Amino acid sequence: MNESHQIAMSVPGIGEAGRTGDWRHEYPVITAEACLPVKSGRDSCQICWAHCPDNCITRGAPPIIDLYYCKGCGICVEVCPTHAIVMHPEADRTGEGS
């Protein structure tokens, strides 16, 4: 193929918009004791996983939120049936993605 014949054709990659975790001013924390799959000991709920617009939550007991990319929208907090997720101010956070 002639190298001078180029088109704009993108390749998939995580973080196209950069570290979108920087967008938020508060971040979600799952309280394991209140999380249904943790309490029941079996694969259940995962409602937060299914409703995250950014695919930042991995299934699990409890599910794991990717704070590098989580935009802090708070949908997971609202949909959790046991209110096991709470938003905390970003300024209070240390550790991964901070």
Place this chain on the structure above:
Amino acid sequence: MTVTVLTGNDAAATAAKLARVQVVAAYPITPQSPVVEALSEWVSSGELAAEFVNVESEHSALTVCITASTVGARVFTATSANGLAYMTEQVWWAAGARLPIVMCIANRAMAAPWNVLNDQQDSMSVRDAGWVQLYCRDNQEILDTTLQAWRIAERLNVPVMVCYDGFLLSHTMMPVDVPTAEQADAFLPPRTDPLQVVDPADPRNIGPVTLADPRKDAGGVVRPGYMELRHLHHRALLEALDVIPEVDAEYGATVGRTWGGLTWEYRLEDAEVALVAAGSLTTQLTLAVDALREDGVKAGVLGIRCYRPFPVAAVRERLGGTRLAVVFDKALSYGVEGPIASDVKAALQPLGAGAPAVFGTISGLGGRDVSPDDLAAAVRRAVADLDAGVTDREPDWINLNLEAEGGTR
């Protein structure tokens, strides 16, 4: 080798059939409709194994071609005038997307007001978009050039527009030698290696938003910005200046006919006055030249086959020795002059004092008849002006009825 009598439209459709196009988008507009009608008949009968999509507008016709070409199919459509205007957004898209689409234009006047007859305003209006534009002088050239178009397009990854005069060629019967399927297949093998990748195992996003500047990809490699991609596109059009004559020569080797590559001449070698045009008018210009020569005017024809890219070097070389170039446009850039006249002037300007004078004319708008006598008379007027010391003048409108223009209602 089969010599038959074909209209220009049938010649274009026959080329598409010989090219074994895989997807045809069809929408009617006078005077192009018989092209897609012929292809429809051949698809129905099985003579052409193609997907035939009866779209609901010309914008969709070129859209279907764009995405079918994106997944690797060889495609074709045809249009004229307002249809071309309606799909103009996609004309730009096809070129920027570097898709080897071939489209025939049966040249027709633009509305308003309505006029279904011939002039070249429609295709001239999109000359900047980055397609190759080739103009045909007769129905044989329509067939041969359209068949050549896919080879040019696929080699350059640039779409090609093959233009021919509506009614004058589209509907007129002429003897045409039709290459055999074997000759066509030898000249034009199936399409390979599209630039575009459409594969779930290697998912790419084609034609996304670009930014002003180059940007690094996930691997840290700097990828082009919009301006770089446009520069590469322009370079491909310049590459066409070599590819078009090469393909013409390859066609000659396989089928036995060539068409001059970028330009062709008639009695131009010792000419003092060059007559310049694109399309079927050039045939009449050769008759005008013969008449002028009998009167002692050393005239010759420079036929523009490839209008985009503009064959600057060829024009400079062929016209450099003349004292006057008379350009015959069937279109206008309103408020200035005819497009070919402007391009010829620009090409000759670096010759400085040695450059011939360039006088433009406007003829044939909306199908206004123009005869070899009219053309010869226009040349004589131009020569007279030059001899009187005129160095620059407004375009000469041939066969304009000034009384009708000034009449009261």
Place this chain on the structure above:
Amino acid sequence: MTKLLDLPESKHVLPGNRACAGCGIGIGLRQIIAALDGKAVMAVPASCLTVFGGMYPTSSVAVPWVNVAFPSTAAAAAGLAAGLRATGRSEEMTVLAMAGDGGTGDIGIQALSGAAERNDDFIYLCYDNEAYMNTGTQRSGLTPHGARTTTTWAGKRENPKDLPRIMEAHGIPYVASTSAVYPTDVYDKVAKARDMHGLRYIHMNTPCPSGWNFEPKDTVRIGELAVECGLVVLYEVVEGAFRLTGRSAALARRNKALTPVAEYVATQGRFRSMDEETTAEVQAWVDGRWAGYVARHAAGD
């Protein structure tokens, strides 16, 4: 009906993309692509989704994706389908057109109608955020009556176009209405469409915190409230046979009054200037429509 727990992992929608926080598109898109298992080629016109897809040279959705001109989506999909057929690759992937409400119901409706009349073989999914959101919230033909946009400052005077009904009138094999905030409903409808041929149209209501003026955390709640009020109705029409699905079917079974529209109106800034008269007009319009849907569902037509 797929249970939420049984929804597959969606590996194709990548984090760190350009969507607004709380964007409804992302919730729906995960299920759409999961239902196709990534074996699709998408035709995407100018819209929020274009930006979601990422700026060159990196994309945020790992599915073959062709960006197309604004009016052209359905014709682009028709071209993909024709090209894949012509090159013997139809079995490799589903063709999925995905456009916004403006790109579908306004500028794109000519191409969509043509594709439907030809019964071209692809899935067309309209994500309806009820305005031209990518350009800053100008009104579209699908903006609700009373909604404020940057081109309807006093609130839109007209009711939205009923696109699913328009598509039904074209006689295509599958028409569905869903909502991005019901992942299993979206998944099931796309999976059903995947296994059919011809033009399959899915209309997906998509709450937009930026354009509708509410907190991003409320996207799902507001999407669900729209269904409770009957402003959004979950249904499908399979070869002409109508049925309500999911929560809308449950509401019909319940046979009680829907939640008043006024409750929905109170949740979003775009309805701030909506007066009682307009709200009553919308309520009457919703009630009339809902009665029709309930009757069709009961008739099992």
